[in-house]
Amino acid sequence: MASTTLLKLASAIFMCMMVAAPHAEAAMNCGMVSTNIGKCIPYLTGKVISPPTACCAGIKTLNSKASTPTDRKTVCGCLKTAATAMKTLDFGKAAGLPGRCNVRIPFAISPKTDCSRVK
Structure with missing residues (x-):
């Protein structure tokens, strides 16, 4: 009797997992942002003249993965924190980076950006 109840419980849990699985997506976090934006540091700190290809690829990846307002x-908060922390960052280059990579994002990369207003 107990094994039948246990089997039913396991089956119910499995069914819930199957229903919820397609909706479970990894939420964005600062680690993901850092990984994708890291190749941009030489450009943003003036060590190279134009954004490396890997930098633009990272910006495009972030833009495509950040599909919800949350x-x-x-992403905005992570970029803002990083921009504030980096003392040698060229804020003009940071603000213009999406355009240089042919990507449109709904906020400016700046320590002054109000990320609570990003939609």
């Missing part, structure tokens, strides 16, 4: 706010 994800975009997270």
Whole structure:
């Protein structure tokens, strides 16, 4: 009797997992942002003249993965924190980086950006 109940419980849990699995997506976090934006540091600190190809690829990846308002706010906050922390960052280059990579993002990369207003 107990094994039948246990089997039913396991089956119910499995069914819930199968229903929820397609909806479970990894939320954006600062680690993901750092990984994708890291190749941009030489450009943003003036060590190279133009954004490396890997930098633009990272910006495009972030833009495509940040598909919800919550994800975009997270990316914005991570970029804002990073911009504030880097003392040698050229804020003009940071603000212009998406355009240089032919990507449109809904906020400016700046320590002054109000990420709570990102949609």
